[in-house]
Amino acid sequence: MDREIGDIYDQISGQISPQEFEARVEEKVSLMGELCDRRTAAMLVAREFGEVELKVASIRPETGKVTFLGKVISISAVHEFPRGDGSLGRVANLAVGDETGTVRIVLWDELVEPVTKGEIAVGHTFRVRGFTREGYFGTEVTLDRGGLEEVEAEIETRVDAYKISEIRADMGEITVLGKVVDPGEVREFSRRDGTVGLVRSVTLGDDTGKIRLTLWNEKAEMEIEEGETLEVVNAISRERYGQVEIQAGGYSALRKSDELIEFQEKITAISEMEAGSIYSISGFVSGLGEVREFGRDDGTIGRVANIYISDDMGRVKVSLWDDHVRLIERIDLGSRIELFDCMAKVGWNGELEVTCGWRTKVTFAPPE
Known part of the structure; x- marks a missing residue:
């Protein structure tokens, strides 16, 4: 029995076998369709046996x-x-x-x-x-x-800090220690009352993974450098674009730490990517497309260009947008390239492709 429903079963384990419990859960899911996931179904089954703690x-x-x-x-x-x-x-x-x-x-x-x-x-x-x-x-x-x-x-x-892999959506009072993988940049945004606020997106990593940390206003202005260790106290977590992130709000504390945190970026082979997930990939440029301009609903002009990246296991089409498009002017066929936090999706022709969003970091080196 997986961990997702195992903790719920533990509360009624003396009243029903694990096999019967899982069968009832699957029956609930089947009857309710998209209205009920496995966890919700498990709660409904457990409540049939009384109060569940x-x-x-x-x-x-x-x-x-x-x-x-x-x-x-x-x-x-x-x-x-x-x-x-x-x-x-x-x-x-x-x-x-x-x-x-x-x-x-x-x-x-x-x-x-x-x-x-x-x-x-x-x-x-x-x-x-x-x-x-x-x-x-x-x-x-x-x-x-x-x-x-x-x-x-x-x-x-x-009372101890969470490992990044332990953080799930909708948690509160989170303490985490992480190595600064990407310090991000401070950006301005307009509030509803017309005032201007500050926001910054920092990427933290440890030996279990990495996570995005959002800082607001005065916390966004903190001097943060790549490679430093940050301790975040009393943060909250959210799911955004299918990924769990943490946010440091007014009740949170943020400070630098001398503790050394190990982190190593996980590079996924192109052939192992699946649509709907975020990956970091590495390879060389095996195709260059032209830059195209398009009009947005707000009247601004956007730019998009496609390149192809190959590694030892495969080849994939990559869409670069707006600021990333400027890379086309500086790269050539055979350039080594790394994409951190890009989204894999199914293209219009049914084939897997990759898109680079605002949170994607791109590094490259000329052909050897």
Whole structure:
């Protein structure tokens, strides 16, 4: 049984065999089609046997109704806000975790009262019952009345940094140590209120993989150099364009570390690529196309050019867009070339091809 549903089965393992459980999961998926993935189906099957207590790492925005045990790691200040009807609302957040991870719990209005009275404190353990949603800081659990039941339980919360391969979408309170693979560039963007903000995309790596880190405003202006080690504390994760990324927001801390982190770029053979995934490839230029211009909906002019890259295992067509098109002026047949973070897809003729987006890094060297 795979890890995706194994943790759910563990909660009812004394009531049903693993073979029967998997059969019921597949039946649910078959009956509900695209409305239900394997994980959701497993939750539905488990609930037929009563209340299921999950591990925090298993909780996702789409999980719905959840029950789990957790220890309070941090408590936010109580925030008051005006409602449309003129009344005053209140909200507070708890970070609650176990040995697998951390999740944010949102308390509204009268549910905030135990926080103001000191009845909820860091280190207290609770059985939590609520409903999940995707919040600004990742997965959130919203409680109903009676959703926090204090219990006597020994819970060891995770305090060490995550390996990059362990980070999945919609996690909160993430700490990660990574080597700066690409420091990125600071870019400006316009907010809805007309002000200008700053954003920066940094690539971090460790011995398990690499991940994109998004920095905002003053964090984006931090001096960061390739090869340095960064420690990111209290970050959140999101899935974007099919890839998991982390973001350092207002609650996050970012600092340099002296710890040495090993990272080695994984280069995929052209013949091993599959459509829908992001890869890094290396080879030599075996074909050059012409630059074409096209009009966008906003009236601006874009540019695109196609080249072909070959390695020992195959050959693939590569689309270069806008800023990357300038490379055509400097490369020639036989040039060594590396593409980092390019997307493989199926072209109009049904063959696999590669496209270079804004996050793709291209390096090349003249023919030997």
